[in-house]
Amino acid sequence: MLTYIQEYVTELSKYTIAFFMALYTLESFIVFSHRIKRKNGIYIRQSLYIFIIQFLMFVDLALVSRNRDYVFFYAFVQVFIFVAVNIMPLIYENCDRLLLNHMCMLLGVGFCMISRLSFQKALKQYVIVIISFALAMFVPLLLNRLSFWKKLTWIYAAVGILLLGGVLILGEVTHGSKISFTVHEVTFQPSEFVKILFVFFVAAALWEDISFKKIAVTTLLAGIQVMILVLSKDLGSALIFFVAYLFLVFAASKDFRYLLTGLAAGCLAAVGAYFVFDHVKVRVLAWQDPWSYIDNQGYQITQSLFAIGSGSWFGMGLYQGNPSAIPYVEADFIFSSICEELGVVFGICLILMCLSCFVRMMDNAVRQKDRFHQLLVSGLGIMYIFQIFLTVGGGIKFIPLTGVTLPFVSYGGSSVMTTMIMFFIVQALSMKGSKKEGEKQIVEKSTKASKEKASQ
Numbered sequence: 080m081l082t083y084i085q086e087y088v089t090e091l092s093k094y095t096i097a098f099f100m101a102l103y104t105l106e107s108f109i110v111f112s113h114r115i116k117r118k119n120g121i122y123i124r125q126s127l128y129i130f131i132i133q134f135l136m137f138v139d140l141a142l143v144s145r146n147r148d149y150v151f152f153y154a155f156v157q158v159f160i161f162v163a164v165n166i167m168p169l170i171y172e173n174c175d176r177l178l179l180n181h182m183c184m185l186l187g188v189g190f191c192m193i194s195r196l197s198f199q200k201a202l203k204q205y206v207i208v209i210i211s212f213a214l215a216m217f218v219p220l221l222l223n224r225l226s227f228w229k230k231l232t233w234i235y236a237a238v239g240i241l242l243l244g245g246v247l248i249l250g251e252v253t254h255g256s257k258i259s260f261t262v263h264e265v266t267f268q269p270s271e272f273v274k275i276l277f278v279f280f281v282a283a284a285l286w287e288d289i290s291f292k293k294i295a296v297t298t299l300l301a302g303i304q305v306m307i308l309v310l311s312k313d314l315g316s317a318l319i320f321f322v323a324y325l326f327l328v329f330a331a332s333k334d335f336r337y338l339l340t341g342l343a344a345g346c347l348a349a350v351g352a353y354f355v356f357d358h359v360k361v362r363v364l365a366w367q368d369p370w371s372y373i374d375n376q377g378y379q380i381t382q383s384l385f386a387i388g389s390g391s392w393f394g395m396g397l398y399q400g401n402p403s404a405i406p407y408v409e410a411d412f413i414f415s416s417i418c419e420e421l422g423v424v425f426g427i428c429l430i431l432m433c434l435s436c437f438v439r440m441m442d443n444a445v446r447q448k449d450r451f452h453q454l455l456v457s458g459l460g461i462m463y464i465f466q467i468f469l470t471v472g473g474g475i476k477f478i479p480l481t482g483v484t485l486p487f488v489s490y491g492g493s494s495v496m497t498t499m500i501m502f503f504i505v506q507a508l509s510m511k512g513s514k515k516e517g518e519k520q521i522v523e524k525s526t527k528a529s530k531e532k533a534s535q
Contacts, residue, residue, distance in 0.1 A: 085142045092135045097424045099135075103128040103184065104428040107435040111442075119406045121450055122176040129184050133157060136191045136397060136421075143398035148198060155205065155321045156190050163212060171219055173510040182435050182502055185487035186495075188429065192416055193490050195397055196409045200490050207492040211499045218431070218500060219507035223409060228279065229451040235280035236300040242269040242276075243307040246258050256482075258310040261491075266491035270308060270316045274409030275500060277304060277320055278327070278458035285331035286451035294328060294337070314352065315481035316470060321345060323462045329459050331510065359479075366479040383412050383474050387417035387426075405533060409490040411482055429488075437464040443509045452508045459501045 106121050137153035141147075160183045167174050186208060194201035222228065228268040237291070246269050250257035259268045283295040301324045325341040352359045361376045369377030369384075389395060400410050402416030409416075414434035418426040440460030447453040466483055473480040484491045484500040 088142060089139050089399075092139050093396055093422065096132055096135050097393050097422055097428075100130050100425050100428045103132070104431050105434070107181070107432055109175065119176075125177075125180045125184075129160060129164075129180065130157065132184075133160070133187050133191070136188075139397040140191065140195055142254060143396070146305075148436075149194065152190075152194055152198075152201065152459055154364070156187065159205070159209065159212075160187055167216075167506075170216070171506070171510055173438065174219075174506055175509045177439055178436060178502055178506060178509075182487060182499070184432065185380065185429075188417070189488040189490075189495075191397075191411070192413055192420075192488070193409055196402060196416065200409060204490055204492070204495065208296050208495055208499075211496040212495075215499045215503040218503040219510060222504065222507040223511050229283045229286060232280060232283040235276045235283060235433070238302075239273045239276045239280060240300070241302050242273050242306065243304055243311070246270065247307050248313045249404055250311065258311065258313045258316075266492075268491075270311075270313055271493040271497040273304070273403055274316075274319070274323075274462055274497060275459075275504070276476055277301070278323060278455060278462065281327045282326055282451050282454035282458055284330065286449075286454055289332045293508045294332065299326075309352070312356065312358070314485040318469070318481065319462055319465055319483070321348075322465050323458050327454055327458045327480075328459050331454060339396075362479040362481075366476060368475070379407075379412070380473075380476055380480065382406075382531060383415040384476060386412075386415045387475065389424065390419035390422055390426075392422055392424050392427065392494075394418070394420050394482065396420060410484055411470070411480070411489070412474050413485050414471050417488075430467070433464065433467045433486075437467075446461060452511070457503055459505060463498070492530045 103125055108123055109115065110118050110121050112213050133153070133156065137149055137156075141149040141153070163183050164179065167179050168176065190201060190205065246257055246260065249260070251259055251261060251266075253259055258270060259266050281301060284293065301320070305317050305320050305324075308314070308320065315426060321341075322345075325338065325345070328341070329335070329338040344515055353363060356358075365372060365377040365380050369380045371377070373381045386400065386402055386405060389400065393399075397420050400416070400419040402412075402419055405412045414426060414429070417429065422522060437460050440456055440463065444456035444460065447456060463486060466486060469478070469481045469483050470485045471488070472478040473482075484494045487495060
């Protein structure tokens with residue numbers, strides 16, 4: 080009898096999870112409509128969808144695995160999400176509720192899938208998320224109270240070069256690349272944190288002066304950081320840095336010549352990397368024809384495609400697939416495991432949710448009055464969405480694999496902490512813009528009322 084109930088619940092939950100995920104995603108774009116004046120109702124419904132989806136996913140995990148640990152882990156995850164959804168608007172009244180909801184939804188999906196793949200890694204991820212959230216809560220306070228951030232241009236560049244250079248010289252080799260340090264069994268990846276410094280550097284360098292000389296000097300220092308990443312064989316991060324810099328220069332200068340020149344240089348660099356690095360050749364080979372090398376070079380990508388294909392539209396159900404067959408699935412191929420067990424519909428909604436985050440970031444960037452803040456938000460948004468493109472595109476064989484994580488969802492402490500700080504930086508600048516806009520409206524209403532009174 081218990082087995083029949085379990086099968087009934089798990090089969091029904093596949094469609095219910097997809098349904099509520101689709102509703103959540105739909106409202107993620109409805110909220111952009113100017114016709115809707117009061118949007119609090121949408122944000123409250125989205126929060127409700129998050130808790131419903133979490134409940135259904137963890138019920139599946141507990142029923143199928145018959146592991147009571149999932150019940151306790153579910154409780155801890157819900158406490159965190161409840162606190163995050165409620166404490167942020169309480170402390171920061173004008174926070175961006177859409178970005179906050181998306182962050183909680185993505186983290187919740189990540190906790191579910193990582194715990195399904197490795198319960199111990201899920202516990203580590205949970206601890207890191209708690210620490211990251213506690214630290215990130217101070218970001219709006221620091222950004223809005225202190226005004227010297229745009230004056231530290233060369234310090235950002237120097238610290239970034241030192242950190243990346245330290246990894247190149249002293250870092251540990253992981254899968255052929257020097258990308259991390261381990262201190263007292265805690266591994267961290269400096270290039271993740273340098274992402275933020277890099278965007279601050281470029282924004283601080285170009286917000287006021289876009290002369291050819293300034294762009295040339297900025298390009299030199301940015302190029303040094305990218306080259307260090309290339310020498311460390313961290314080509315995924317190098318590509319993210321390069322694309323972010325290219326579009327930031329274009330955003331600052333509005334000159335298509337810089338964009339076209341950069342794209343041409345990037346294409347030449349990609350061809351050069353193919354001939355210089357053997358692992359790039361392997362990844363291109365696996366991308367072109369993985370089926371001919373299914374036992375060796377093409378194993379990862381073929382297993383990823385098998386997983387996505389076997390999941391179909393609504394997935395096989397949690398614990399019903401075999402995502403562990405994909406090497407490094409919890410980090411590089413988490414999207415494939417999601418499609419296998421939660422379905423392609425869920426995977427598409429996840430991508431659209433990430434796209435909604437990017438649209439919101441660009442909307443916030445446009446609203447910024449300060450040029451430095453505008454470039455800062457734009458750069459963080461470009462880095463975020465391009466990383467999504469790399470990890471999802473690599474997993475579905477749209478582009479060669481780059482080995483980058485899916486922000487908030489994949490296992491990786493440095494990645495989740497950096498992404499959370501990036502989101503809170505956008506939150507801080509969004510709140511600052513909202514406050515100024517509110518003050519402007521109050522002044523305008525007061526002036527209008529005074530004129531009406533005088534005319535009477």
